[in-house]
Every structure is written in structure tokens, then in C-alpha cells.
Amino acid sequence: MATNIFYALRATSAALALIAGSSLAYGEPMHGIAMYGTPDLPQDFVSLPYADPTAPKGGKIVTGEGGTFDSLNPFVQKGTSPWQLRYMLAESLMGRAYSEPFTLYCLLCETIDTDEDRTWAEFTLRPEARFSDGSPVTPEDVIWSYEKLGTEGHGRYASLWGQIASIEKTGDASVKFTFNTDNRELALLVGMRPILQKAQWEGKDFTQSGFDEIPIGSAPYTVTDYDAGTFVELTRNPDYWGKDVPFMRGQANLDTIRWEFFADSSLVIEAFKAGELNSHREFNVQTWDDQYDFPAVERGDVIKSIIPHERPSGMTGFVMNTRLPQFSDWRVRQALIEAFNFEYINEVQTGSQQSRITSYYSNSVLGMTSGPAEGRVAQMLAPYADDLPPDTLEGYVFPATSGSLNDRQSTRRALGLFKDAGYTVQDGVMKDARGAPYTFEILLQSGDDENQSIIDTYTQSLIQIGITPTITVVDRPQYRERSDTFDFGMTTFRRGLSLSPGNEQKTYWGSEAAEIEGSRNVMGVQSKAVDGLIETMLSSQSKDDFIAATRALDRVLTAGRYVIPIYQWNISRVAHAKELTYPKTLPIYGDWIGWQPDVWYWNE
Template structure:
């Protein structure tokens, strides 16, 4: 259980000198970890996380797969495609998150975390034994360098994520302090705990913002043993890893080697798994899950196939409208198009009934807006913003359009045509035209050919009201470049969510990120009401207030028709070859794959 320490009182009782960064008469919280709202689950003397097997055997080769390609070992910049596995296995952060708490972090590179009650700053005291792979100590200078290089030359995401940090101070040889320009954001100390720590000595001699296949110096449990650019990367467990006995690591990182092979074609990738070319597969296709796993190794018990339930918010997957494009500026057009996606037919005919329609950006959690009109607490938030909001936020409960699943969408077509007419579009000779005679047309950009079977029926329905749609599938590199530069009309995207939404909402929806290359505001949203709601969510002082504010944000996003909602599933769908073994307990908020191991054959 975490406690509040009154530094001035302790100093007086114990004759201790006040830390140079602690303000007089300020209550300082000093602990081995930090939670967003609730108390920490694990005490200062905990031995390991509950969901790991502390006696898991070490050894073996784990073979994994990835789709696409890679051309860089720097995952922190906008250029290039970085190899899988670099974050966590290779690069480390100040803290480590537990997988059985909504949002708690425990010391990793940092041994101790200190914050005032208002969380207007955070200080991290580094572990003396923390080391990079070359044996050099991880220092305060490395922490400060990491922050500065990520904010100035890293992916634009970091500039947004760290924009509330006004000062980084070296307090002493093992303590670094981050000062914030607000005391209304409880998440900031945890965000800084997620800071990747880079070697200043290594990176200051190199161009950080350029792709590289040179193996950098890092500090994680694995080193990079081999790379075949674009084809495979192999990690080797470091027997001298400085943090192998820490409570946050015990029972994890059990494989001697991890090799990730890349496949350009997802169908070939699945067949390779069935042939035993790699050991573990997380299946994303409902059709594959229902029909493609009837092969001898499964029936013989050599492959395990499991649906593992979880309590993770499933977020929002959907067709994203790029509202920077003239064709999608009118919300009536976006709403009309939503009537032409027949989820019920797709679920029955393409997905074997495996999915649930998504009704919220925070689905599968108590953060999803309730199926009732806004109550008093929500109205207190929404009313001052009414001028910038659709009236339906106050008068209707959002539901995505529904059909009977037969493919007969006559009523949906009628509603779509009515909305399009209100938006200034007329159906003439089978073409939907505006008053200038321009055709309503757009492109759906895909990165996976497997999604074409879902998009093509949607395209046919759009054609029935005179909308001309092209579907283009491109390779991973081209897709990423186009998305980073907002060079698309419509894409499929997943906006991931957690049980503690915070600063990432700024990146998703805030006007400041609408035109920042590489930002995650893919829809190009620029709405002052949404900006204020995002700030309110980030500044929520407690869990109850967070829920109310998130409900309000959710309603406004839904009624803005920025995304045409898809579907979700509430389980991990995994298949794996023996002797790969998982712990008996899977935590509610993560698969905790780093706690798996190879059992003796």
C-alpha cells in the first residue's frame, strides 16, 4: 500500500536533510510504484507479479511471425518501418506496468518515484546497478538526453505526449526531476515513467532522425543477435542482464532466443504456422478462426487453440473519414455513408457470427457512454459546449445503423439518399452529383488484401446510391507514408484505448494535432468542444469524474461521425505449438506473453 510521506516532518524527526527539489511544507509521495487513481496492488517488498511463474524454465527458441517488412532498428522516429520486438525486449523504460491493474507502474530503471500530492512534478531515483549492454551505467544524463532527443527529433507523437513538461532537472547523480506546467493531469508522472531510455554516448554521435540497421546500444533483457533486413530479426537473451532478478521481471523473458520471420502475404503466413514454421499466432480473422484451423497437428494435440477472455477496452476499429477532404467535410455525408455498411450481413456471411458491433470508442469498459441520454453530471459538462455540438448529443442515444442481415438494405438506402440530398447531392442517371456536377467519389486505402472481401460488398452498396469508390491495397511502406501524411480518403484503423484514457486522447482528437505529420488525429478533427472535452478527460481528478468526462467525449465523437464503427471481440484468439506453455493465470488486461516459456519436451 502506498503512503504519503511528509518530508518536513521526517526530516525533523530523523535529522534528515531535505531533498533539494522538495518544496518546504509540501507533502511528497515516495514509493516503489505509482497508480493512476487506486492504491498499488503490490507492496514495496513484493517478489513477483501474481500472473507469472517465478520458476518458469529458461531456454529454447521462440519463433514468431510478422507481416510486411522492416528497414530500421530505431522505433522512435517517423521515418522507416522498425523491426518488431524492439520496445520491451531491447529498449527499456523508467518503469514497468503491471498487467493485472488498470494503470499502475513499478520501478524498472528507476527504483523510486516521488511526486507531490498535486502531481505537478515527478522525480525518479535511478537504480545504481542499471546498465546498458556495453556495461556502462544508465545515468541521469541519459534520461535527460532521451527526453530531449525524442521531443526534438523523434516521432511527432512524442512532442504531443511530452508537451506539458516545462523543465527537466538533474537533482543529483541518480535523481532526475520532470516539472509540468499543470497540476491538473494525474497521468503525467506515469507518462514520464514510460520514457524509453537511450544511450547518450551512442546516439549523440549519430543522426537520430535517420533510419539505421546498425545495432544500437540498449539495456533490455535481450540483445539483437542477427538481422536479415526486411526478412527476419533474432534476439538473444542476455545472461548478464542487469535487471533479471527485479520483481517486475522475475518469471519473464524466459526464451534464450526469439526469432521473428516476416511474411509479405498473410495467407502464406497462416499456412506457415500450420506447417510448424513458427510457434505462436494471434488470429485476427474470424473466418480463419472458424474454418482454417482444422489441421492434423491441432487434432493430435500438438497445437493448442484457445479463446482467452480479457477485460481490455476494445477501443474503436472502423472506417476513418479524412475530414480534410472536401468530400467528407459534411457530417451528413459521413452519416449517409454509414447506412451503407451492412455489418449484420457481413457478420453472418463473412465472420461466422463471431463479432459484436461497436457502439463506443471505449467499448468493453465502464467508460463507454451509457445507453441513455446524458444525465445531470454529463449535462454540466456538455451544456457550455452546446454551440459546437450536434443537437442529437442531447436528444438521442447513438446507435450505428442496423439491418436484418439478409442483404436487403432498402430502408438504409432511402435514409442515405435523404441525408445526401440534404447535403446537396442528387442522384442523376445513377451518379451522385453536387450542384457543380461533381461526382461523389473516394478511395478506400488498405494495407491488407484480406480486408478486400469486407470492403467490396460495402463498395457495391455505395454504388447503389451513385457513389463511386475505388479500393487500393498497397505495401506496408507506402501505406505508412500515406497515412503519416494524411494522403488518403478513407482507411481502416483501430484507436486503441485503456482503462485510464489520458494524453493519448490529445493525439487522437485534438485540433493541435490535426495537421501535424505523423499524428494520430487521422480524421483531421478540429472542434473546440472536443478540444475542451479532451482536456477535461486528461485532467480528471478521480475515477468517477474520469468516467463522466469520458462518457461525454464518447457521445460527441460518435455523433460527429468521424469513424464508421466496425466490430470487436472480447477474447484473445491464440494458437500455439507445444512445448510453448503459458502461465495458468492470464491477467485481465494483457496476454502477458513475456511470462510464457518452453516446457521440457
Template sequence: MAPGFFEESTVLLNFVALATVFAARADERSPVLRINQHIIRFGRLALGAMCLLFMLVPASAAPPSPGPRHAIAMHGEPLYPEGFTHFGYANPEAPKGGAIVYGATGSFDSLNPFIVRGTSAIGLREHVFESLLARGYDEPFTLYGLLAETVEVPEDRSWVAFTLNPAARFSDGVPVSVDDVIYSLEMLRDKGRPNYKTYYSKVERIERIGKRGVKFHFIPDGDREIPLILGLMPIIPKHVYEKRDFSRAGFETPIGSGPYVVEKMRPGASITYKRDTTYWGEWLPVNVGQNNIDRITYEYFRDANASFEAFKSGIYQARPEDDPGRWNTSYDFPALREGKVRKETFESGMPSGMYALVFNTRRAPFTDIRVRQALIQLFNFEWVNRNLHYGSYVRTQSFFDNSELGSHGREASERERSLLAPFAGAVAPDIMARGWQAPKGDPSGQDRANRARATALLKDAGYEVRRGIMTQKETGRPLAFEILVATPGEERLALTYSRMVKRIGVNAIVRNVDPSQYQERRNNYDFDTIFNSWFSSLSPGNEQSFYWGSEAADQPGTRNYMGAKEPAIDAMIDAMLVARTREEFVAVVRAMDRVLLSGAYMIPLYHQPEQWVALWKKVKTPETRSLYGYRSSTWWIDQD
């Protein structure tokens, strides 16, 4: 899950359920997945018998658990013990007060961050709304008590129970109740973004436990991450939102339980959050040393250049930088020379993620993998990095570069091979042997070898050059496509790539549209190619279905922009969610990485080797960094 802005009657039942699930998923082409029909028939008989047994067993019967705890880790034990006082990357002595302004580009037309419709203002989820548990950023995936003071799961994670903190309040003073928790799940599942439906539809039954307890029982699919996903569910007040149209994008003031409230906003231009001095959870261990600044404002600017000029003049005070040209040459303005602004770099222990030019495989010519492979050959990273980016970037060769989860440079283990065995051909032999190796470009720009390979692939796909134009032999149709962009940086890179493919007769048309139109077209997959970034964590999970799962390919608003529908990807995601050890988990993620790269769904581009941030002098940061790099929630303002 991505961080915020700036960043054994039961045994028999389980047997029956698993038999049914595996039978439904069985691929008749694969003996590994085939289920013996006698077992299935037995399962059906047993299921009928167990229906009678259920009449005799109390509804609350469930696997035993170790009892309520202060935290839950995806794998292993939480880093921080019960009774800890604060996270190591937060300064408990940080003073409160002051104000900060951040810059944003584009616009917004909604204060509802939970729906597909509209573009919501930045910061709502981070500042106004809270979840049952809060993430610790010193470890891959561990959650600690927030709205819920305890969490409880059995060993098989077939259910999760939360006990609400009796002090928890919404900003209007109304206590957070079990009704609010249940209402939140139902509204988000039924009217929220597609990923909410994917996650929360796994809840089979909800059980109230006393006045402050709630237990979620899950469908028997073995997903061991879903208790943590429920822990991160945003909680919205029923007494407020049941009187509103939740599916509507608009500017009704949001009400949550978080440390800030919306103080004011100018539609599409700015939004200001004010620290709630009566915030109920200020002294919880997960909050100590955080949420220090009294007022947080996001000012929106037309584009990156206008935004940078505003930063130079002090209109806003904190700027994450992603343009190496600007980072290397443009930070020489008076305020920096006078010591009023400083540049900082932050190391991160996180995977690089994936920034790529994405092919929409729902459309021709990208339905043909050979065309996609050819276009990958034509991107000359070495020239781009030297001439556009001052040599500041590193080529991305895995969805999880810079971590143990990446497959680049690693031969597939025996466990990976066994996981992939039912899916012959899903992984290219060279990627199985050593991961994906990016084509080696020519810094001079000649790049003849890669152009020759691309031309050969296109010839094999039925293309030939006619009068300088790459043409499909059968139809006479030129090989052409559109690159949809919304920022000057994207446009510059797209134009550069367009010139590269033009050298073998391919026509890449660059189309620059306004941010709102871009968002609409992206949500509805109305494009040929786009640039996109996918965040990667050390604990990928359910969000991977939202990124690359087959079901997400046809649902508007997901992040499966390429339209992947690959059974091997779906199977690896399923295996990822049931992995019980870190070793098994790493093997599954690497296997999925190999399948994604073998599909040639995109041109992997590049990533920063570290985080670049420019700050005005008054903005202070803790000495200790999190595993994820900087955390803006831990900053404070020097008011001297």
C-alpha cells in the same frame, strides 16, 4: 498507453498560471469559459511581483510530497504493495530457455523505433529498451520501479522525481545515469515521433538531485498523467546515440538496458533477439516470471495467407488470430489434429477499442458531416458478420465498449452535461440520451430502410441521383472516393462496402498498395478513407491528444487520421488529464466518447468478444491471466 507486441507562494503562482491558461483558452461565445478581465489584470500584476519573489526563493522550492514510493497509480493506490515479489499473472517458477518464432506481415527498414522515418522492426521497444518504470497489467494504470527504484510526486503532480536503481546497466555494461535520462527526453522531444514532442514539451525544467536523482518540473496545465508518461519514457544511452544521427532510419545495432539484445537480422525479413544472461534487472519484482525465452525471432511474411501457411508448418509457433473465418474453418490441419497445436481463447477486461473505416475530413466530400452520416448508414454489419465472419464479431458502438468508460446505452450524467455545456451542438441529442446506436442492418442484404435514410441525408447535402449516379447538383461532380487498403482482409471488406454504397449510386474505388507505400500515405494523410484500429485502455490519457487532438490534425505521423479539429474534444482531453477521482475521470471519458461519435468521423465496425491465439505445444502460458488478457512476456518453452 498501448501494451507491446501481442497486445503556497505556489498557490498564488498557480492562480496566475491558471488564469493565463483559461484566458487563452476562453471561448468568447461561452460565458462558462469567460474570465473576468479584472482577474486577468490582477494576475498580470501578481506575476510581475512573483518574478521578484522568485529571485529570493530557492529554485528547488516546490509543493511537498509524501516521499519516494515504489509505485505510482493514476487514480487511487497501487494494487501491489512495497516489497511485492512478482505480478500475479506471471509464474515465478517458469523455466528459462528455449526459442520461439512469431510471424509478422510486411517488412522493416529500420532498427530505430522512436522516429517517424522508416518502418522499424517489431520488438525493439519491448525487448531492448526500458523505461524508468514498468506497467502492471492487473490494474488500469499503475507503474512500478524498473530503471528507477523510486518515484516521488507532490499532491498536485506539478513535478516528478525519480531515483535510479544503482544496479541499472545498459547491455554494453555502462551504468544508466541521470545524463542518459535527460538526453533521452531531449532527443525524443526534439527528433522523435510527434507524440514524444507533445508529451515531453510539458517539462518546463529539469533538476538533478545528487548522483542518481532527477526531478522534472512541469508547465502549470494541471496534467496529472504526465508524471506517469515520464515514467514510461524509453531511456537510451547517451554515450552511444550522441555519436549517431538519431533522426536516421537504418540498421545500426541498437543498445538499450532491456533483457534482450539484437543477435541477428535479415533486413526486412527477420530479426532475432537473444536473452542477455547478464541482464541487470532479472530479479526485480516487475520481471520475475517474465522474459523467460532465450531467443525470440520475428519472421516477416508477404501477407496473412503466407503467414498462416508458415504457422501450420511450424515455421513459427504463436499466432494471434483476428480472422474469424480462419479461426472457425481453417484450424484443421494435421499438426492441430495430432495435438501439436492448440487453440486458446483469453478473456480481457479491457475496452474493445475502435476498428473503423476512417473518413479523411481534410478532403471533400468528407468535409460535410451529412455525407459521412449517410455513408455510415450504408454499412450493413449484420450481413457482413453473417456472411464474412461466421457471426463471430460484435458491433462496436463506442470507443470504449465493454467497459465503464463507454457511453453506449447510457444517458449522459449531470456531470457529463455540465462538462459539455460550453459546447452547444457538439453532441447529438440522441447520443446524449443513450449513446450512439449503430444502424440496424438487414442480414438478407436488402437494407432498404438504411439506404433510404442515406439518400435523404445526401439529398439534404445537395446531391441527387442522375442516370444511376449520386451527383452533386451544384457542380455535377459524382460522389466518389478511394478506400486505401494493404491487406487481403481489408480489400475484401472494402470491396463488400463498395458494393453496398454502389446501390445508391456512390462510387467507392478500392486501391490496394504495398505496405511501405501504405504506411507512407497514412503518415502523411494522403488518402480518402482507410481502415484503422485504435487501442483503448481503462486509463486513456495524453495519447488521446495524439489520436484526436486539434494540434495533431496537421502534424504528419499522428493517429488523428480523420483530421478532427473539435474544441469539445480538446476540452475533454484537458479535463481527463486533471481529473482527481475515478468518478470524475469516467464522466469525462464518456463525454469525450459522445463528442467523437457525434462527429461521424468514421464507420465503427466490430470487435472480437475475446482474444484468439493458436500455439504450438511447446509454448506454455500461466494459469492466471492479466486484466489485459494474455501477456506473451510471461510465456515459457517446454523443452522436454
């Protein structure tokens, strides 16, 4: 299936949809809401542009996951549930369109209303909205869901709850949220929380549920079979209430969705080759080229699809815990980055076919530009001149090596930086002025074979400069516990970023989050510049200021040298049964949450 129309149609328009200059007709209920300007789709739209409203219903998708699970309630802190489940069990007041940077369209609600400053948002529910057991979705369910999730649910819901001054029922089918924070994004965020059934939890402990009580939502699918830690199967509800809602036309087409779990993640591809799975995302380009020549591919029963996108690269690599003295000095972090021979590792792992991440928002309109900061970006950085990491204004670039196993230039640069930071090699060991060896722990999760291989190569480079790290491999529960409590020196890191960064940036890099166990500020960033630029981004009134603030933030984070970056995936590689089909028009987010399996269908 051809996918090159993606760039031709979207590169100059949809990825920049946030530049729309018109303003919302405030005080008038709308069918959707955009972070900037107005939604692209009119009130009478038929379906999302990347969904096929004529897609047939039927068929199944079976995918594999490394790891396990011990809960089917993704909305509480207790236990580990399949990550996809929170997107599949419950619907929200509005749904996100991945054909636009940040636009929501009504789903459970019929309309949304807000004021010019977005200090409040009022939703009117659709009269036909129903939970999977047939009972209506009511304002009471909405109010209960926000309060319960905000006070007893998973920690991801607490931040929004703290910014809601009040929730009130304003009519038989309407609910109004009033905010206590000056944040224009809140009017959108309140449309995205899962709505659960209040009656289900009367007299029950919501926080302790796992397998005994699977949450009831209004979504098209329900859990119909599972084996703890082994598989979960969901079945499409033939009586799903929202099949004719414009946002849902062409979505939820498959009858069955099944996730198989493997303790050893390397077995996932083998299960796919054996026909136990019928769709698989491949993240290693060399594996894609070398191992997808099995009979089903040769017969044409399995299709190899390349899916491009224009979303930010995010950051993938190995994060350094700056809370520890071993990583508090930027010169040491730079030295450890210098010692990471990416070009050699890339050749070994992918045949040098994978490009490296250059910044947190690279591959998108929000990414920092090369060279010195200019214009609005420079103006926004100026107040923080004393707090900026070196090379922020000049434009930081990750170092490159010759690609040979022993790159002498990178070794010399690393040794020079360590010397500047007060460390020298003594008797073959990197030591400080008091003679104490410099070392740290690298924490890895069992079954993560690719990162283990990368770290093994990296360790050899570290040994050459007198550093012998401790490598600790633990199972998934232990890994989660240790990473949540920041009990590591260096560990794997992945942070996906969108074309519409917002409040989540505070949890990713904000100073306050750095001190909260379980927060997503894993590296421990504490920077006035980062905090200030996030606030500038959130309060931006124009697309120009928004883009400039994000590009400035990208510069500060990148020059902070918190992560040793590895590959960026500017395309997705999905191998799938020939019957599994996706529409020809692709969203700017490409293969992202809300695309597979939502708009895929079974074509005999």
C-alpha cells in the same frame, strides 16, 4: 488451460482499480505510482500477479508479421522498424502493470517521489542497473535520452518533451523532472520513456541510424541476428541485470524471440500450419473455426487458447477524412454508414460470429451507457450543447440491417440523408445541385486481403445508390506516406484504447493535431466539445469525474460518425505450440502488449 477465472476474479475489482480513494504519501519516495489512489501491490511484492516467478527459462517463440522493415532503430523517424522492437530493446524508469488500469512500478529506478499536485517527479536509479554491454545506467543517460528523443527522435516523443520545464541531476543516482503544464499524468508518463546509452551515440547521427547502429538498451533481450525485411531474432541476455527486480520476476523467460516477415500477410497462417512459426494470433473467428483443424492441432501439439479481457474495444473500421468536402457534412457520413451492410458482411466474413463495435470505449467501464446522457455525463456535455453532433445527448446507435444482400430500408435511409445534404441520384449517379458527381477515393494497403474483401462488398452497396468510389491499393511505404499527409478519402482505421486514457487523446482527436501531418487524428476531428472533455478528463481529481468525462467523450466521438465500425475483439484467439505456456492468472488487459512474450514460458 482454463481462463474463465478472469472474470470471476477481476470483473468487479481490478477493472475498477482506478476507484481507489486513498492518496499517495507525497514527499515520501515510493516503489510505484498510480493515476488514482495508490498501487495495488505493496512495496515488498514478489512479482506481478499475472507473472509466474517460478517459471523456467528456455525455449523460443517464433511469430509472423505481414509486411517488411528497413530499420532496427525504432526510436527515430527514419525508416520502418518492427513495431515490437521499441518495447524489447530498451527499458524505462518504471514498468507498467497490466493488472491495474494505470499503475507503474519501479524498474530502472529504485524509487519515485512527487508532490501532491504532481508538478515534478524525482527518480533514484538502482545501483545495479546496467546496459546490455555491462556499463551502468546513469543520470546522464536518462537526461540525454529524454532530450535526444524529444528533439531528434520519433514524433511520438515530442509532446512529452514539450511539457518538461527542466531535467536536473539531483544526486549521484537521482534525476528530477519539473513540468510546465498542469497535468497530473506527466508524473507517470516520464517514467515510461526508453532509456538509451549516451556513450553509444557520441560523434554519430542518431536520426540517420538504421541497420548500421542498433540502439543499446538495458532490456533482457538484444538483437543477435536479422535479415533486412525478412526476420529479426533476439536472444535473452544471460547476464541481464534486472532478473531479480520484483517487476521482472517471471518475465523474459524465453531464450529466443524471432519475428518472421511476409510480404503477403495471408502467408502467415500457412507458415504457422507448416511449423515455421509456433505462435499465431487469429483475428478472424471463421478462420479460427474452419482452418485450425490441421494435424498439429489434432495431435495436441498446437493449443487453441481463448484469452478474455476488459479493456476498451477501441475503434476499428474505415475512417472518413473530414478535411475533404465529401465528408464534412455529418449527414453524408451517416448515409455512408447506413450503406455499409455490416450484418451481411459479418455473415460472409465470419459466419455472423463477431460482434460490432458500439463505441470507442465499449466493452469497458469507460464506455458510454445506452440511452440519454444522465448525471455527471449530462452535466459535462451541457456547456457544449451548440457543438455536439446530433444524437450525442440522446445516445447514438450505429444502424443495423436485415442481413440480406440488398437491404432496402438502409438504402432508403442513405438516399434520404444524401437528399437532405443536397445530393440526388441523376441518371443513376449521385450528384450535387450543380450536377457534379459525388465520389471519393478508398485507400488500401497491399496484402490487406480481408479489408479488400470488405470494401469490395461495400462498393457494390455504394453503386446501388449511385456512388462509384475509386479504390487505390499501394505498398506499405506509400500507404504510410499518404496516410501521414492525409492524402485519402476513406481508409482503414485502428485505434487501440486503454483503461487509462490520457494525453494521447489530444493526438488522437484534438483540434490542434488535426492540422499536423503525421498526427494520429486521421479523421481530422476539430471539436470544442472533444477538446474540452479531454481537458476535463486529464484534470479530474476523482474517479467519478474521470469516468464521466471519458463516457461523455465517448458519446461525442461516436455521434461524430467519423468511422464506419466493424468487429470488436472482446477476446483474443492465440494458437501456439503446447510447450509455450502462460500463467493462469490473467491481467485485466488480457492479451496485450507486455503479456506475450513477456510472461510466457517454455514448459517441456
